[in-house]
Amino acid sequence: MPDQGYHAGSAVTRQVCRALDTPPGRHDIEVVIELDSDACLTRVDPGQLEQVILNLVANARDAMPAGGMLRVGTAKIVLDEAASRRHAETNPGEYVTLFVTDTGVGMTPEVRARIFEPFFTTKPPGSGTGLGLAMCYGIVKQSGGHVQVESDPGQGSRFTVLLPREASAAPVPAAASDGHPPAGHETILLVEDDASVRELTSRMLGSAGYRVIEASDAATARECAEKIGGAIDLLLADVVMPGGGGQELAEAMTARIPGLRVLFMSGYTADVVLRQGIVQEEVAFLPKPFSPDALAVAVREALDGPAT
Ligand SMILES: Nc1ncnc2c1ncn2[C@@H]1O[C@H](COP(=O)(O)OP(=O)(O)OP(=O)(O)O)[C@@H](O)[C@H]1O
Ligand SMILES: [Mg+2]
Numbered sequence: 001m002p003d004q005g006y007h008a009g010s011a012v013t014r015q016v017c018r019a020l021d022t023p024p025g026r027h028d029i030e031v032v033i034e035l036d037s038d039a040c041l042t043r044v045d046p047g048q049l050e051q052v053i054l055n056l057v058a059n060a061r062d063a064m065p066a067g068g069m070l071r072v073g074t075a076k077i078v079l080d081e082a083a084s085r086r087h088a089e090t091n092p093g094e095y096v097t098l099f100v101t102d103t104g105v106g107m108t109p110e111v112r113a114r115i116f117e118p119f120f121t122t123k124p125p126g127s128g129t130g131l132g133l134a135m136c137y138g139i140v141k142q143s144g145g146h147v148q149v150e151s152d153p154g155q156g157s158r159f160t161v162l163l164p165r166e167a168s169a170a171p172v173p174a175a176a177s178d179g180h181p182p183a184g185h186e187t188i189l190l191v192e193d194d195a196s197v198r199e200l201t202s203r204m205l206g207s208a209g210y211r212v213i214e215a216s217d218a219a220t221a222r223e224c225a226e227k228i229g230g231a232i233d234l235l236l237a238d239v240v241m242p243g244g245g246g247q248e249l250a251e252a253m254t255a256r257i258p259g260l261r262v263l264f265m266s267g268y269t270a271d272v273v274l275r276q277g278i279v280q281e282e283v284a285f286l287p288k289p290f291s292p293d294a295l296a297v298a299v300r301e302a303l304d305g306p307a308t
Contacts, residue, residue: 009035011046012072012098015053019061020070028067036074040096042163044143048291049098052139055132056100056159062123063104063157071101076165090146094165101158107151115149118289119196131200134289136161141287142294181296183209186233186303190214191221191249192265193241197288201236201265204292205299218244222252230257234303239266254307263302265290 012033020026053072060070075097084092107115114120116137121130133147140147144164151157188210192198195216202212213228215221218241225232235253237246250262265286284302286295 009033009074011050012053012074015050016057016070016072018054019057026061026067029061029064030067030069032069032071032073034071034073034075036076038076040074040076041166042096042143042145043166044139044145044163045293048139048143048293051291052136052161053098053100055136056161059132059159060100060102060104060157062128063102063106065105068103068156072099074098077162079162087146087148090162095145095162096165098161098163099158101156103156106153106155106157107149108153112149112151116147131289135291138287138289138291138294142291181208181293182300183296184300184303185209185211187211187213187228187231188234188236188299189221189224189232191216191218191235191237191241191246193217193238201295204295205236207292208296208299210299217241218246218249221249225253225257232257232260234261234263234299236263236265236299239264259307261302261305261307263298 012035016031016033020029020031057070057072064070076094077097078094079087079090079092081092084090111122115133117130118134119130120134121128123130137147140161140163146162148160148162149157150160188205190198190202190205190212192201192214193216198214198216202214205212213224213232215224218237221235221237232253235250237249239246246264250264254260254262261284263284263286265288267288284298284305286298290298
């Protein structure tokens with residue numbers, strides 16, 4: 001944690017209050033907070049951790065329309081070889097866990113299988129973006145952790161976030177020294193075939209101060225670049241798109257626009273993308289889904305880094 005004053009317990013209380021007290025408020029939910037009495041140190045951006053807590057607690061609240069019990073807490077666990085094999089994607093080691101359980105409606109296996117997909121929601125139009133858990137997933141993965149879900153219809157849900165345990169409280173590099181994500185004023189050509197992802201990314205970049213030109217495919221991107229005479233500082237492109245990948249587009253555009261920076265994004269993990277040779281090593285790469293802060297940091301680094 002970046003300073004001695006930060007304590008996960010107060011983060012939990014703050015976000016639980018935020019989720020339950022926001023008018024009209026929910027007074028039909030009993031809250032139990034169970035914090036491990038020992039130090040549970042982990043390396044995570046505190047602002048992002050609070051987002052994770054808020055999203056999980058808000059989901060638990062929404063799953064209990066007729067009231068119920070919300071339990072939020074922290075604990076330490078050690079995963080040995082056998083235990084880590086039982087939990088998909090985990091490695092053996094010491095973890096700090098944050099759990100959020102509810103006695104709400106629960107989930108069918110079909111819903112449970114899709115909850116981390118960006119824009120997946122079962123809420124009526126206008127009441128859920130379907131980005132809450134995608135955001136949580138991105139943040140936890142970035143911090144080297146995992147999210148586990150146990151739920152059955154009518155049986156409530158239990159979300160467990162596992163974060164690697166740290167032996168000592170070394171300072172964490174924050175997104176920026178003033179606690180705000182880095183911003184900029186440059187022009188970014190955003191190429192993404194999924195309209196909702198494109199709009200959201202564009203909004204995130206716009207609020208960080210950038211000028212954004214949107215294109216849904218490589219051909220449109222080339223046209224846009226042509227039209228504005230190559231006045232583009234960064235190409236932010238999806239790696240895999242119908243009608244031509246981001247890599248060929250990047251090669252063509254860097255050849256024409258001197259000093260152009262390139263940042264790839266993809267729903268595949270960096271490892272898969274690199275192993276399959278979809279993009280070459282040494283390229284700037286942002287895994288999807290990403291948080292606004294992760295996007296801001298990756299964009300700033302690509303713009304300030306060496307040209308490709
Ligand atoms: N605690 C829970 N109990 C039951 N279902 C849940 C729970 N948490 C998540 N879900 C299911 O997962 C879906 C996706 O959750 P997510 O947080 O990503 O989006 P959302 O809550 O629908 O929208 P938003 O987060 O923008 O309000 C929810 O619509 C719901 O179907
Ligand atoms: Mg949600």
